[in-house]
Amino acid sequence: MTVELDLSADPIDLTVALVDVPSVSENEAELAGAVERALRGLGHLEVARSGNAVLARTNFGRPQRVVFAGHLDTVPINDNLPSRREGDILHGCGTVDMKSGDAVMLHLAATVTDPRHDLTFVFYDCEEIEAARNGLGRIERDLPEWLRGDIAVVCEPSNGVIEAGCQGTMRIEIRTQGKRAHTARAWMGVNAIHALGEALRRLEAYEPRIVDIDGCTYREGLQAVKIQGGVAGNVVPDAAVLTVNHRFAPDRNPEQAEKHLREVFDGFDVTVTDIAAGALPGLQAPAAKELVQAAGGAPVAKLGWTDVARFAALGMPAVNFGPGDPTLAHTKEEHVYVQQIRDCARVLTEWVGRA
Structure with a gap:
């Protein structure tokens, strides 16, 4: 049966x-x-398709353009479909991450027909799997003009609060080398796992920064997340690897973050295995100030990495703003308060609609 959406x-x-x-x-x-059929039926939008991503925009010649972005995909279903409503709560896979945010975007696309700003809506695919598959990357390569604007709003769940910018993230591997020996003659070997002890002590003593940017507090983190090593129950191991994850405030770029970690683990063999830049909050931009005011002020820092960083890399201020508690994302108990959906739709309508 063909699905028809009433926007x-x-x-x-x-x-x-x-x-x-x-x-x-x-x-x-x-x-x-x-989504594509419903958007094409509105008449006031230009619509394009890229794989399983759908894009729509107004072209009224307004002085500023707002880009709204939300992903259509979810994590695997965990016995939590179809949706069900219990009073003021809507349960189901994707209610938080992030189909309630998509619904708010579609509502804006259909109902705000004479906006103060030109609007672009990007509904993209494959956000929940490896970054190389993320539909925003394909759109940036194939249709870059669709991502240009003066501010981006990623409608990921933020409990209806503006989360500004995002942290950067980096993973490193610390490798130690030893010498194998029988554990009965351990003095003849060098234990590579023991050699990680100093790195772990440095981690235990590490004091992460707390950084204030545009009134938003970013708390950094440095954590051991994995240890690999060992040959057999009676062998002194000759190799070990410690994986460390670093979440860094967006006042540092990836190069600065890497330099910092090499200083922390000076003397060790350090290899960077994954890195993604953060995004500055950009709340001083005029359009961002208007959004903060419409949402009642008090933005907070995004403690994590999101696709706002992709827009920040394009030179745009970007924020997260959407219904739902992000701590419920990817859980079997995923649910959203319906009032948050209404509140987010109201705030964004007041922001982009004419007075």
Whole structure:
């Protein structure tokens, strides 16, 4: 049966409709098709398709453009579909991450027909799997003009609070070398696992920075997340690897973060295995100030990495703003308060709509 979406419906009903169309990563085609058909039926939007991503925008010649972005995919279903509503709570896979945010975006696309700013809506695929598959990367390569604007709003769950910018993230591996020996003659070997002890002591003593940027407090972190080593129960190990994850405030770029970690682990063999830059909050931009005011002020720092960093890398201020508690994302108990959906839709409508 072909799914037809009513974009003029209450955003709660629209959330239900989106949630009830399964769209696990790489299987977004049915939902993308429904979104595309509904957007093409509005008349005031230019619409494009890229794989399982759908893009729409106004072209009124306004002095500023706002880019809204949200992913259509979810993590695998965990016995939590179809959706169900219990009073003021809507349960189901994707209710938080992030079909309620998508519903708010679609509601704006349908109901704000004479906006103060030109609007772009990007509904993309494969956000929940490896970064190389993320639909935003493909759009940036193939349709870069669709991502240009003066501010980006990623409608990921933020409990209805503006989360500004995001932390950067880096993983490193610390490798130690030893010499194998029988444990009965351990003095003839060198234990590579024991050699990691000093690195672990440095981690235990490490005091992470707390950084204030534009009134937002970013708390850094440095944590051991994995240890590999060992040959057999009676062999002194000759190799070991400690994996460390660093979350760094966006006042540092990746090169500075790497330099810092090499200083912390001076004397060890350090290899960077993964890195992603953070995003400065950019709340001094005029459009960002307007959004903060519309949302009632008091933005907070995003403690984690999100796709706002992709927009920041394009030279745009970017924030997270959407319904739902992010700590419920990817859980079987995923649910959203319907009032948060309404509140987010109201705030964004007041921000981009005409007075």
